[in-house]
Amino acid sequence: MDSPDAPRCEPTTVLLREQVLREFLAAAVEKYQLITSRTPLPCFALLLGSAHDSTFAVERIAFGRNARTEDPAARAEFAASIIPRFGTAYENETRGWWVNSRDLLRISREAEADGLELLGSIHLHPDWHRIGPPSERQPVLSDHPTPMDQHTFGLTSWPVNLICYLERRGAAMYHSLAAWAPPSGPDDQCSRIPLLVTADPAMER
Numbered sequence: 198m199d200s201p202d203a204p205r206c207e208p209t210t211v212l213l214r215e216q217v218l219r220e221f222l223a224a225a226v227e228k229y230q231l232i233t234s235r236t237p238l239p240c241f242a243l244l245l246g247s248a249h250d251s252t253f254a255v256e257r258i259a260f261g262r263n264a265r266t267e268d269p270a271a272r273a274e275f276a277a278s279i280i281p282r283f284g285t286a287y288e289n290e291t292r293g294w295w296v297n298s299r300d301l302l303r304i305s306r307e308a309e310a311d312g313l314e315l316l317g318s319i320h321l322h323p324d325w326h327r328i329g330p331p332s333e334r335q336p337v338l339s340d341h342p343t344p345m346d347q348h349t350f351g352l353t354s355w356p357v358n359l360i361c362y363l364e365r366r367g368a369a370m371y372h373s374l375a376a377w378a379p380p381s382g383p384d385d386q387c388s389r390i391p392l393l394v395t396a397d398p399a400m401e402r
Contacts, residue, residue, distance in 0.1 A: 261300035317355035
């Protein structure tokens with residue numbers, strides 16, 4: 198048991214601007230409309246902001262290209278490591294994402310010039326278990342990391358990783374959002390981080 202006089206560490210918290218979430222959701226819904234049972238198109242962006250003590254404040258996002266669609270090295274890595282480890286579903290080149298290295302460098306430099314840090318990433322989980330082919334309807338997706346997410350978050354070691362789950366019910370779209378810290382070791386799991394989204398100004402009146 199800790200001593201009453203021992204210093205207490207505040208839990209890490211992610212603060213996300215409402216307008217940042219709206220911007221990502223707009224892009225995610227647009228991408229979702231293009232998804233077919235053969236093309237689980239990704240939507241991902243980098244999180245830019247600041248870190249103070251135990252708080253990560255996300256101020257904006259920046260979209261980048263998927264390295265897998267154009268980088269031979271990324272394709273070779275998927276063939277050699279990802280597909281044997283995570284399954285033949287990843288033979289589909291529209292599945293899985295790695296941000297283009299040139300985009301990553303450009304976005305990092307632009308963020309630094311504006312006094313911001315690269316905090317991590319946000320990406321879309323569509324309801325693939327409902328709209329994908331019958332052979333790929335397991336596992337059920339949500340705002341929790343998949344094994345592939347765990348692997349990617351561990352490789353990048355970015356402190357903040359947001360997963361946005363998107364589902365269509367009738368004519369309406371619904372979403373949930375969760376923040377995750379990368380696993381601390383190869384046999385560990387991602388840990389959930391408390392997430393707070395700023396209120397819409399109209400709600401503050």
